[in-house]
Amino acid sequence: MYQCCIFDLDGTIINTLHSLKKTVNETIKQFGYGPIDEYHVRYFVGDGYKKLVERTLVYCGDTELTHYEEALTVYDEMFKKYCLYQMEPYAGMPDFLKMLKEKGIRIAVVTNKAHDRAVECVETVYGPGFFDKITGEGKGMKCKPDPEGALKTAEEFHVEPSECLYFGDTNTDMKTGINAGMDTVGVLWGFRDREELEAFKPKYIISHPDEIRSLFNETSENSPASAGE
Structure with a gap:
């Protein structure tokens, strides 16, 4: 898991x-x-x-x-x-993130958005302290697809890259996950299309967060319906 x-x-x-x-x-x-x-x-x-x-x-x-x-x-x-103009969370994402937290899974953000603005955006939508770690561009951190931000997050949480899932909506995100040695999840509700994501063979491709909930149900042996494999 x-x-x-x-x-x-x-x-x-x-x-x-x-x-x-x-x-x-x-x-x-x-x-x-x-x-x-x-x-x-x-x-x-x-x-x-x-x-x-x-x-x-x-x-x-x-x-x-x-x-x-x-x-x-x-x-x-x-x-x-x-920065905060007409921002909103994607459908199903708040509940999905709460479920992860309830199961004791660490959650983090790694983004190429400027760090201070990233923190402002995330905390405005999800509240201060909701995510265990937020890493944005700057602070000496290399931009994605360099895996530095993702790998330092895993190191801080004392988990192996193989124990991490990396979620993103662009080729940059898929490259980041691959470069970090993490399984990747391509999300179709974002800014790019399925074809762009499929080119990088992500572990899963999903249209809604609920499609991957089964991964975090210890009694389930089913893979998400929209798995990329």
């Missing part, structure tokens, strides 16, 4: 799409660009805010990234303002 579950943030435990779209569009508006739609935001996020800004500027026509450094500063200012 798994002893630890590690979750991505955006597109996995919290729907932050409206927040990210609002922040990006308010940023590029300062340079006469935009707005961009949700489809493009979905595919620009996942590798940290610097990559998000870079991809957005290139898409808008700033191929030389003339405004890049200034845009990073503006984005940071805008994100402080809109």
